[in-house]
Amino acid sequence: MTTTTAKTKKPKGKAPGPVWDWTAGHGPVTGALSATSGCLAVATTGAATGMPPGWALTIGTAGAIGHTITSLRDRLSARTVAMRAASWLLGAGWTTWAITTGPLTWAALGSLAALGAGIGTSARATLLREEARELEAIAAAERQVARELSAERRAIAAEWADRIHRVCGISVRILAIEQWPTNTGFTIDAELPPGGTTYERIAQYAPQLSADARLPHGCTATATAGIDQGRVLIDVTTVNVLAGEITYPTDYSPLSLHTGIPWGVRTDGREVLAYLREQCALVVGPTGSGKTNMAHTILAGFARTTDVLTWVIDLNAGSAGLPWVRPALDGGGSGGTVVRPGVDWLAADYDEAMLMLTAAVRIAKHRKTAYQDLMTQANTDLLPISDRIPQIMIVIDEGAEILASPDRALRSLAEKILEVIRIARAMGIRTVLTALGATGSVLGNLMIRREAKVRVALTGGEKEGMDLAKQFPGSRGLRVDQAPYKGAGFMATPESPAALFKSWRILPNQIRDIVHTTSDRHPTLDTLSAKAAGADYARRWDHGRTAWIRDHTPQPGTAPAPAAGLNLTALRTEQQPAPEPDDITRQFRDIVAQLDTPAPGRPSTRPDNGQGLNLSALRNSGAEGGEDTSARDAVLAILLAAGPEGTGASAITRALPPEHGTTRQTIVGWLRAWAEDGTAVRIGTGTKTRYVHHRHTPGT
Numbered sequence: 063m064t065t066t067t068a069k070t071k072k073p074k075g076k077a078p079g080p081v082w083d084w085t086a087g088h089g090p091v092t093g094a095l096s097a098t099s100g101c102l103a104v105a106t107t108g109a110a111t112g113m114p115p116g117w118a119l120t121i122g123t124a125g126a127i128g129h130t131i132t133s134l135r136d137r138l139s140a141r142t143v144a145m146r147a148a149s150w151l152l153g154a155g156w157t158t159w160a161i162t163t164g165p166l167t168w169a170a171l172g173s174l175a176a177l178g179a180g181i182g183t184s185a186r187a188t189l190l191r192e193e194a195r196e197l198e199a200i201a202a203a204e205r206q207v208a209r210e211l212s213a214e215r216r217a218i219a220a221e222w223a224d225r226i227h228r229v230c231g232i233s234v235r236i237l238a239i240e241q242w243p244t245n246t247g248f249t250i251d252a253e254l255p256p257g258g259t260t261y262e263r264i265a266q267y268a269p270q271l272s273a274d275a276r277l278p279h280g281c282t283a284t285a286t287a288g289i290d291q292g293r294v295l296i297d298v299t300t301v302n303v304l305a306g307e308i309t310y311p312t313d314y315s316p317l318s319l320h321t322g323i324p325w326g327v328r329t330d331g332r333e334v335l336a337y338l339r340e341q342c343a344l345v346v347g348p349t350g351s352g353k354t355n356m357a358h359t360i361l362a363g364f365a366r367t368t369d370v371l372t373w374v375i376d377l378n379a380g381s382a383g384l385p386w387v388r389p390a391l392d393g394g395g396s397g398g399t400v401v402r403p404g405v406d407w408l409a410a411d412y413d414e415a416m417l418m419l420t421a422a423v424r425i426a427k428h429r430k431t432a433y434q435d436l437m438t439q440a441n442t443d444l445l446p447i448s449d450r451i452p453q454i455m456i457v458i459d460e461g462a463e464i465l466a467s468p469d470r471a472l473r474s475l476a477e478k479i480l481e482v483i484r485i486a487r488a489m490g491i492r493t494v495l496t497a498l499g500a501t502g503s504v505l506g507n508l509m510i511r512r513e514a515k516v517r518v519a520l521t522g523g524e525k526e527g528m529d530l531a532k533q534f535p536g537s538r539g540l541r542v543d544q545a546p547y548k549g550a551g552f553m554a555t556p557e558s559p560a561a562l563f564k565s566w567r568i569l570p571n572q573i574r575d576i577v578h579t580t581s582d583r584h585p586t587l588d589t590l591s592a593k594a595a596g597a598d599y600a601r602r603w604d605h606g607r608t609a610w611i612r613d614h615t616p617q618p619g620t621a622p623a624p625a626a627g628l629n630l631t632a633l634r635t636e637q638q639p640a641p642e643p644d645d646i647t648r649q650f651r652d653i654v655a656q657l658d659t660p661a662p663g664r665p666s667t668r669p670d671n672g673q674g675l676n677l678s679a680l681r682n683s684g685a686e687g688g689e690d691t692s693a694r695d696a697v698l699a700i701l702l703a704a705g706p707e708g709t710g711a712s713a714i715t716r717a718l719p720p721e722h723g724t725t726r727q728t729i730v731g732w733l734r735a736w737a738e739d740g741t742a743v744r745i746g747t748g749t750k751t752r753y754v755h756h757r758h759t760p761g762t
C-alpha cells in the first residue's frame with residue numbers, strides 16, 4: 063500500500079488529504095514494514111493464544127514457495143527470487159522463535175527491527191538491479207532490431223552497388239539507404255567515382271536498372287542530383303501505388319500560393335507541390351486519362367487558398383467550373399449563410415472568355431502602375447500577393463487546343479491568352495492550361511515552354527502522341543508504360559524533377575464539401591484591380607450572363623442526370639424541389655451580393671464606385687421581372703419609412719407583405735448594394751447592422 067498525492071481536481075464532497083491506493087504494489091520500505099508488522103502481529107497473537115510455533119514456519123515456507131513460483135513466472139532474476147524466499151523464511155523463523163520465547167522482549171523486538179531493515183535494504187538493491195536488468199533487456203532488443211535493419215541495408219547497399227557497376231559501368235560508394243515510411247521503396251544516397259562522373263550517367267540507365275532489379279511493373283529506379291554534384295540519389299519504388307485510387311485528402315485547411323499547392327502524390331507517398339507565383343502550368347492528358355478529374359483537384363487546391371482568385375474558361379459548356387458554382391446555387395450553408403462559388407468567374411463561351419481575358423490584361427497593366435509605391439516599399443519587382451491583393455489563376459480547359467486552333471475567333475482568344483502569359487507574371491496573373499496532347503503548337507511555343515514549367519503528363523496507358531522527352535526536356539528514363547493507369551503520370555516543377563506521380567481522385571460530393579468549407583475564405587479582388595476590370599468583372603454573375611447555368615439545373619420532376627460530376631442538385635433530398643428559374647436568379651444575386659463583400663475583419667478592397675456589385679443598375683436595365691422590382695420598391699419604402707433610426711434585414715423581412723415571397727438573403731443583398739451605391743448608409747456590424755435611407759442621413 064502506498065500513498066499518492068492526488069493532482070487532479072478534488073471531487074466534490076471528498077475529504078482532503080492523501081489518496082490511498084490499495085492496488086499499488088510494495089516498495090522496499092513499505093514491503094519491509096508490512097512484513098515485520100505482520101510477523102509481530104502473528105507472534106503476539108500466537109503467544110497469547112498458545113498457537114503451535116511450527117505453524118508459523120509452515121506458513122512461511124508456503125509463502126516462500128508461492129512467491130518463488132510467481133517471481134519465476136514474471137522472469138525475475140535469481141537474486142530477486144532468492145531475496146523474496148529468504149525474507150519469507152527469515153520472517154517465519156523469527157515468528158516461530160518469538161512465539162516460543164515471547165515477542166514483546168527487547169531481544170525479540172530488536173532482532174525484528176534488524177530483520178526489517180535487512181529486508182528493506184536488500185529489497186531496494188534487488189529492485190534497482192531488476193530495473194537495470196529490464197533496461198538492458200530493452201536496449202539489447204533494440205540493438206538486435208538495429209543490427210537486423212542495418213544488415214538489411216548493408217545487403218541492399220551491396221546489391222545496388224554491384225548492380226550499378228554491372229548495368230551502368232560506374233563504381234559508386236553507397237553512403238546511406240533510407241527506407242520510406244510508406245514501405246513502398248527506399249532511397250540510396252551514393253558517392254559518384256572521381257573523374258567527373260555525373261548523376262545523369264546513372265539516370266539514363268533507369269529502365270535497365272529497374273529490369274535488373276526485377277521491380278514490379280510501375281516501379282522505377284530514378285536517379286536525381288544528390289547533395290552536391292559528386293553525389294546521386296536513387297529512388298527505388300518497390301510497391302506500385304499508381305495503380306489504385308487515392309482519394310483527395312479530407313483536410314481542407316487553408317493554403318497559400320506562396321507555400322505551394324498540392325497536386326498529387328509521388329510513388330513514395332510525398333505530396334507534390336505546385337508553386338505558381340511566377341509559373342504557369344500545363345497539364346496534358348488524352349481523353350480518359352483523368353484530366354478533368356485532375357483539373358478539379360487543381361481547382362480544389364485554389365479554392366483552399368486565401369490568396370488566389372480562380373477564373374475558369376471551359377468552352378466545352380463550362381463543365382470544368384460548373385461543379386464549383388452549383389453548390390452555391392443549390393442553397394445556403396448551415397444557418398442560412400450564403401455559399402460563395404468555389405471559382406470567382408466562369409466563362410463557358412467565346413464572348414465571356416474574351417471579356418475575362420481582356421479584363422485580366424487590363425488588371426495586369428493597371429497593377430503595374432498602380433502598385434509602384436507598394437513594390438518600392440516592399441523592395442521587390444514582383445507584386446506582393448496576399449489575401450488583399452490576390453493572384454488570379456486562369457484555368458483554361460483544353461486551352462492548348464485553343465492555342466492551336468486555326469479558327470479565326472479562337473485565334474484572337476489564343477492571342478489574349480498568350481498576352482496574359484507574357485505580361486502578367488510579375489503582376490500576379492498566371493494560367494493553368496490543359497491539353498489533350500503535347501502537340502508542337504503547344505510546346506513549340508516559346509512562351510509556353512518558358513513560362514509553364516509546372517508540367518503534368520497524365521498517361522492513362524495512352525502511348526500515341528505522348529512525347530515525354532518534349533514535355534520534360536532533360537529528364538531521362540521516363541516511359542509511358544511506367545504509369546499506364548488513370549490519373550497517373552509524370553509531374554515536374556522547377557523545384558521537383560520529373561518523376562512518376564498520381565493525382566487524387568475527387569468526386570462531386572467532395573467538391574461540394576470544399577465549396578461549403580472554403581466559402582468564407584476566398585479573397586476579394588483588390589479595389590484597384592476591380593476598377594481596372596470594370597463592369598465586365600462586376601457583372602460576371604449577372605442574370606443574362608449566367609442564364610446558361612440554369613439550363614444545367616434539372617427542373618422539378620425531371621430525372622437527375624447520370625452522375626457525371628455536374629448533377630450536384632441530385633445530392634439534395636428528393637423531396638426538396640429543384641429551384642425555379644426565378645429562385646435561381648434570386649439566389650445568384652444573393653451570392654453576388656456576398657461575393658464582393660470582404661470577410662469579417664478584412665478591410666474592404668472594393669472600388670469606391672461599387673463596380674463590383676451594382677444590383678441597383680439592374681432596376682433600370684429591365685433584366686428583372688416586375689415582381690422583383692415591386693418587392694424591391696416595397697423594401698425601399700420600408701427603409702425610407704424607418705427614418706433616421708434605420709432598420710435591419712430581419713425587420714424588413716417581417717414587415718414585407720408575404721405575397722412578395724422575398725427571402726431575407728435577397729433583402730440583405732439589396733441592402734448591401736444600396737449601401738454601396740449610396741442609396742442607404744450602413745450602421746453597426748453583425749446582428750446590430752442597420753441601414754438608414756440616404757434621405758435621413760445627416761447633411762442630406
Ligand SMILES: Nc1ncnc2c1ncn2[C@@H]1O[C@H](COP(=O)(O)OP(=O)(O)OP(=O)(O)O)[C@@H](O)[C@H]1O
Pocket residue numbers: 306307308347348349350351352353354355356548549550564565566567568
Ligand atoms: N486520379 C484518379 N485515380 C483513379 N481513377 C481516376 C483518376 N482520375 C480519373 N480516373 C478514372 O478515369 C475516368 C476518366 O476520368 P476523367 O473524366 O477525368 O478523364 P478525362 O481525361 O477528362 O476524359 P475525357 O476527356 O474523356 O473527359 C474517371 O471516370 C475515373 O474512373
